[in-house]
Amino acid sequence: MKISTHLEETVTELDRRFKDCGDVVRRELDISGRKVYVAYIDSMIDREMVEGEFLWDMMYKMGPLPEKNIAAFLQKNAVATVDTKTVDALEDAILEILSGNTAIFFDESTEALIISSKKFPSRGVQNAESEVAVRGPKDSFTESMRTNTVLIRRRIRDTRLKTLQSRIGVRSQTDVTMMYMEGIARPEIVEDIRKRLNGFQIDGIFDCGSLEQLTEKAWYSPFPQFQTTERPDKAASALMEGRIALVVDNSPMVLLLPTTLNCFFQAADDYYNRxxxxxxxxxxxxxxxxxxxxxxxxxxxxxxxxxxxxxxxxxxxxxxxxxxxxxxxxxxxxxxxxxxxxxxxxxxxxxxxxxxxxxxxxxxxxxxxxxxxxxxxxxxxxxxxxxxxxxxxxxxxxxxxxxxxxxxxxxxxxxxxxxxxxxxxxxxxxxxxxxxxxxxxxYLMPYVAVKADENRDFQDGLIRMPLFKIKKRPIFSQRSQRIRYRSEEEKDVFK
Incomplete structure (x- = not known):
């Protein structure tokens, strides 16, 4: 359904959709003679930014609003945040409101202005509980997907770290981010994951465990084909090996794939000790x-x-x-x-x-x-x-x-x-x-098909060689990007 040029029709439809939703804040304002309708969910937004800055400036500091392209005008002159966009479909606007953003509708305009104002109540970054390490970082993932992606990107400052975001769940509309290192991860694996994520429909996803069960093929096996971790350093290390991380909103765990039996015997602090x-x-x-x-x-x-x-x-x-x-x-x-x-x-x-x-x-x-x-x-x-x-x-x-x-x-x-x-x-x-x-x-790599990687994966298998001896990435990565360490005497392989 497209947004109507008549604000009354849009307001009527929003009232119908959000009937008996007491947590949805909706209010019609009169700004410089133009009718404006604001909608957001209470306690899911940064009210100081929306009400204390944007709406205050619109009502008391701005002059007359233009008759056309009002959303673009406000983006340029009134919104302090860069993260804004316009939508012309009412369904898209409602989804943005439910996601924690603020939607602003205008009379005689077929576009709504969406302001990124998410501020979810959540616990802070805490110590890992199930993967305790004596040596190494102590922080762990939280239930906020964006916080989790930041914890990973803080460790990998490379533009080739890609984050592809999608929504899964017809009703829950859960945000899921797939992270991988472009040029290191295998393109066929990335594409396979995309197909599996898009290959089903479900009412809702509330944790990465549900996503794991819906996408694994050998569902009958007691052995997991996904590795879970609550440690950002472990996820970052897996990405550097050519693996893919799936970050699910509302879940303090991150899925790592592909995985092998050997990966489950590797602890995070194995690479910080002698x-x-x-x-x-x-x-x-x-x-x-x-x-x-x-x-x-x-x-x-x-x-x-x-x-x-x-x-x-x-x-x-x-x-x-x-x-x-x-x-x-x-x-x-x-x-x-x-x-x-x-x-x-x-x-x-x-x-x-x-x-x-x-x-x-x-x-x-x-x-x-x-x-x-x-x-x-x-x-x-x-x-x-x-x-x-x-x-x-x-x-x-x-x-x-x-x-x-x-x-x-x-x-x-x-x-x-x-x-x-x-x-x-x-x-x-x-x-x-x-x-x-x-x-x-x-699943039994590197103990089977040992010639597939010239026996290199044995260096981080039952035993772990010194770090300067582990010069190549495991089998997960592209063959042309296997080298990950060089000495001063060797040719620069990172260019």
Missing amino acids: WGIVCFVRILRYAAAIMAMTLPGFYIGVACFHPEMLPTSLELSFAATRMGVPFPIPVEVILMELAFELLREAGIRLPGPMGSALGIVGGLIIGQAAVDANIVSPIVVIVVALTALASFTIPNEGFASAFRLVKFYLILLASFLGVYGVILGMLTVLIHLASLTSFGIP
Whole structure:
């Protein structure tokens, strides 16, 4: 619907659209003999700028308004902000009002002046909670999309950092920004993301998690094909590697893609510490991930099906601890695992490290009570506690949840097939991981298709070489833009 030249018709239509919307401020003014209608949403705008500067100047400082092109005249002579535009469709004007801008309509004009006046109530930039780093920046993303893009652009001062903004959600009209480094990111991946974002319609998007589920292809997999982060430095580093960041308004998390299994084992402060310490910690993370997935299943398989694998004294000790326990070993393990999982879910609702403390300490307390009541054996409590500790070492919560789910799959196989079932289950998981891709990138890179990048990605895989040795970007980037570091003796590759 086009804006009418008769202001009364426009006002009537706006009143109809915003009926029973008490937070929408609307007022008709008479400025120099011309009727003007102002509309905005209360507490979503900078009232000092709109009312204290713009409207004040229009009413008390400006002379007569022109009969034609009044919006362009005000843009040039009355509006202090540069971020203004004109629209001729009433739907566009209403969308701008709902987005936090101010719309001004004029009599005998088919255009409305839109002033960028957004000032949403939001929390300030705070410390990261789920990705705590001892060394490095402490700031984290917030629920404001524009604040998040600024936090990234503050770290990458390059005009080749592109930000493509769109709106998703028929009713929510949620702002989504795709950020990438032009010349480094692969154009085919950028285009693929555009198609996926435009390939569906939905009522509303309120967090990046919803967008992730709607755009991933292997929806049946427990392993995420998007990486989430709340750290601006991690997002900026990913962009410099040729990856793409999706910033969703109202979400304190940013999606990074493509991603591989190796990316989930890389913590933000890995690149701020000495390489020897980082290598040691990386190896621990991989070992802990395998332990979190397989330890309960192996215990069931050995204790129930292959006790001959244990020394006689250890087997007798296990048997003594189970005297009087009414449940078989698989049931003991499942009961304790469920208890730890329930405590972990409860702990997620607590701030900071309190959640992890509740998951471990609370689980041990319950385990000790179960041992005292002769419901489970002490060895089961030890196995489950070690499994929980191992899962906490995985830097990404979404990725750790996949191992927690696979753990129960292996427990069930071990309960029926023993150690053979655990090995069979691990083989099926490995085959599944080998079949996954993230926007065309194999999920197990750099451990598969090693010749695709001349084995260069191994330098930041299970171990991390010194930074001056990691001279090339990973497989995500364009082949012509792989080099990212040079010494003084080498040719300047950044021109």
